[in-house]
Amino acid sequence: MTVVIIGGFLLRIPKLSILEHTARNLYYHVPMWFTMLAAAGFSAYHSYKSLRTGSLIHDIRAEEASRLGIFFGILGLVTGSIWARYTWYVGQGIWWNFDPKQTLAAIGVLIYGAYFVLRSTIEIPRIRARISAAYNLFASATLPLLLYVLPRQLDSLHPGAEGNPAFSEITHPLMRLVFYPACIGFIGLFYVLYTQRVRVAQLKDQLAPQWEDD
Amino acid sequence: MMDWLHGTWAIFEKDVRLELRSRYAINSLLMFVLASMPLIIFALDRNNIGMREQSALLWIIILFSAAVGLGRSFISEQERGTVLLLQLNTRPSMVYAGKLLFNILLILSVNITALFAFMFFLQLSVKIPGLLIVTLLLGAIGLAGATTLLAALIARSSNQGALLPVLLFPILIPLLISVVHATQTALDENSNWNAASEDLKVLIGFAGVTITTSVLLFDYVWND
Numbered sequence: 510m511t512v513v514i515i516g517g518f519l520l521r522i523p524k525l526s527i528l529e530h531t532a533r534n535l536y537y538h539v540p541m542w543f544t545m546l547a548a549a550g551f552s553a554y555h556s557y558k559s560l561r562t563g564s565l566i567h568d569i570r571a572e573e574a575s576r577l578g579i580f581f582g583i584l585g586l587v588t589g590s591i592w593a594r595y596t597w598y599v600g601q602g603i604w605w606n607f608d609p610k611q612t613l614a615a616i617g618v619l620i621y622g623a624y625f626v627l628r629s630t631i632e633i634p635r636i637r638a639r640i641s642a643a644y645n646l647f648a649s650a651t652l653p654l655l656l657y658v659l660p661r662q663l664d665s666l667h668p669g670a671e672g673n674p675a676f677s678e679i680t681h682p683l684m685r686l687v688f689y690p691a692c693i694g695f696i697g698l699f700y701v702l703y704t705q706r707v708r709v710a711q712l713k714d715q716l717a718p719q720w721e722d723d
Numbered sequence: 724m725m726d727w728l729h730g731t732w733a734i735f736e737k738d739v740r741l742e743l744r745s746r747y748a749i750n751s752l753l754m755f756v757l758a759s760m761p762l763i764i765f766a767l768d769r770n771n772i773g774m775r776e777q778s779a780l781l782w783i784i785i786l787f788s789a790a791v792g793l794g795r796s797f798i799s800e801q802e803r804g805t806v807l808l809l810q811l812n813t814r815p816s817m818v819y820a821g822k823l824l825f826n827i828l829l830i831l832s833v834n835i836t837a838l839f840a841f842m843f844f845l846q847l848s849v850k851i852p853g854l855l856i857v858t859l860l861l862g863a864i865g866l867a868g869a870t871t872l873l874a875a876l877i878a879r880s881s882n883q884g885a886l887l888p889v890l891l892f893p894i895l896i897p898l899l900i901s902v903v904h905a906t907q908t909a910l911d912e913n914s915n916w917n918a919a920s921e922d923l924k925v926l927i928g929f930a931g932v933t934i935t936t937s938v939l940l941f942d943y944v945w946n947d
Contacts, residue, residue, distance in 0.1 A: 560943050619893040626889050630880035636947075640879050643940045644890060647872060650936040651929070654897040658925055 538592055539688070540695035541585030542614070547696050548578030549617065551703070553649045556642035566711065568638035571645060572628065573706040575621045577699055582618045586611065609659040616655065620648045730813050734821025738796075739828070748829060752792040756837045759784050760844050769845065777847050778906035781837055782899060786866070786892070788833050793870045794887040796822050797878035815945040816938055819871065823934070826867035826874075834859045847910065854916055855909040861926040862902040868933035869894055875944045894933075901925040 552574035559567035589611060627644055631637040742748055763769075763780055772780075800806050809818055838859065841847040849855050870891060877886045905922040908914045 560940075616893050616896055623890045623893060627876065627880060627886065630886060632881065636879055639943050640876050643872070643944050644876055647933075647936050647940060648894055650932055651869075651894050651897065654925060654929055654932060657928075658897045658900050 537691070538585060538588040540692045541581050541588060542610075543692050544581045544695045544699045545578050545585055545614070545617070548574050548581060548699060548703075549649070552578060553645060556645040559638050559642045560646070563635075563639075565634060565638055565714070568634075568642065569710045569714065570703075570707055571642060573703055573710060575624055575645070576706070577703055579618055579621045579625075581695075581699065582614055582621070586614055586618070589614075613655060613659060617652075624648070727814070727817060730817035731820040731824070734809075734813065734818055735824045738821065738825040742825075748792050748795060749832065752788050752829060752833050753836050755788040755791055756784055756833060756840060759787075760840050764844060772845060774907050774910040775903075777841060777845060778903050778910060781841055781847075781906060782862070782902050784837055785830070785833055785862070786895060786899065787888075788837075789830055789866050789870055790888040790891050792833075793826055793829065793867075794874050794877060796826060796871065797875045801878055810946065815942045818945060819875075819938060819941040822874075823867055823871045823937075826871050827863055830863040830866050831860070834863055849909060850912040851909045851914065851916070854919055855906065857923065858902055858905040858909060858919070858926070861923065861930060862898065865898045865926055865930040865933060866895070868930050868937060869898070872933070872937035872941060872944070875941065879944070897925060898929050901929070 552571045555567045555571035555574060559565075559571060593608075624641060624645055628637055628641045631640055763784075767776070800809065838847075838855075842849075870887075873887060873890050873894075876890065880886060901922040905919040905926070908919040908922070
């Protein structure tokens with residue numbers, strides 16, 4: 510992880526028009542997304558398990574995964590928006606441009622926000638687990654439609670969209686040497702945070718006075 | 724199967740009868756639509772609203788009234804203490820289907836009221852009536868499909884007032900994009916059915932996805 514961060518700042522990158530040194534952001538911005546997707550996947554899977562088995566440990570896992578999903582999602586939005594501000598919109602001062610991927614990510618963050626609001630309103634852990642898992646799965650089920658609808662409505666600035674070079678054409682082999690470990694590193698960081706948080710939440714749960722189930 | 728249809732119809736009929744007795748939901752929904760008309764008229768320059776704005780405003784009003792009015796469908800069962808009775812006597816899928824039918828009916832009446840209000844106050848003129856009817860119908864089914872399960876979710880939580888819009892709106896974005904575009908197409912005289920075919924496909928897909936997942940998840944939400 511440390512090597513990736515140092516490498517991201519120091520290694521030589523190919524000079525491209527517009528992008529120039531901001532391309533270093535590739536090492537941080539893109540892995541954030543992969544991490545958010547991984548977190549969403551974890552969270553949906555554990556929501557499903559929680560409905561199936563009814564055990565609270567899966568609920569804790571789903572909760573912590575979506576908390577970290579929000580965290581990385583916001584980081585990705587912030588890094589992406591700064592990146593766009595200083596490349597595509599230099600001189601225009603636009604921070605937000607309704608790119609499909611940006612919008613999708615923002616909606617993802619909104620859904621997880623709603624998920625936590627829902628959780629906070631239910632007090633009995635067993636019911637909270639069931640209800641929030643149902644919402645999580647319901648929201649996840651509608652996401653593919655969004656993926657289908659949005660690109661037709663909005664123009665994209667991301668690589669691979671119309672008129673933009675694909676990812677493989679603009680990346681130098683040396684950049685990939687940093688980029689791939691960065692992806693693995695961020696997902697690894699997510700996994701470490703995730704397991705630690707789950708452990709803490711579990712311990713808190715054991716120490717807290719048990720709820721009388723009705 | 725006949726048994727299932729019978730049970731579903733019984734729940735639907737019960738809701739309609741209760742609604743006709745109190746007229747709580749329907750009155751508040753229709754008044755919501757009518758009360759928001761002056762807001763639009765005074766907030767915007769009413770001679771200068773384009774087709775895009777008309778269709779967007781129409782659907783935003785429909786979504787908000789759905790978020791305000793449909794949250795009650797399961798809460799009322801809890802307040803009257805009839806949840807246990809329904810749990811004992813019927814299968815969860817029957818309850819879901821009956822409530823879904825009732826919500827579709829409510830949203831359709833809202834859609835029609837809103838449409839006529841727009842035609843009357845904002846000179847909305849429809850060029851392809853068939854497309855508009857199909858859009859309103861599919862929109863109502865999709866909206867009811869998404870709202871019914873969420874209404875069941877919030878009936879189990881303690882903060883029931885403001886919760887439904889928070890849960891509902893992020894999910895409804897694909898629906899909103901498609902219905903607004905399809906409605907705009909129906910208002911445009913230089914347009915035809917083909918221009919909206921993609922939107923109609925999305926609407927059918929949205930209704931299908933929400934209703935299917937709701938049926939799968941409803942057992943877990945409804946039973947203790």
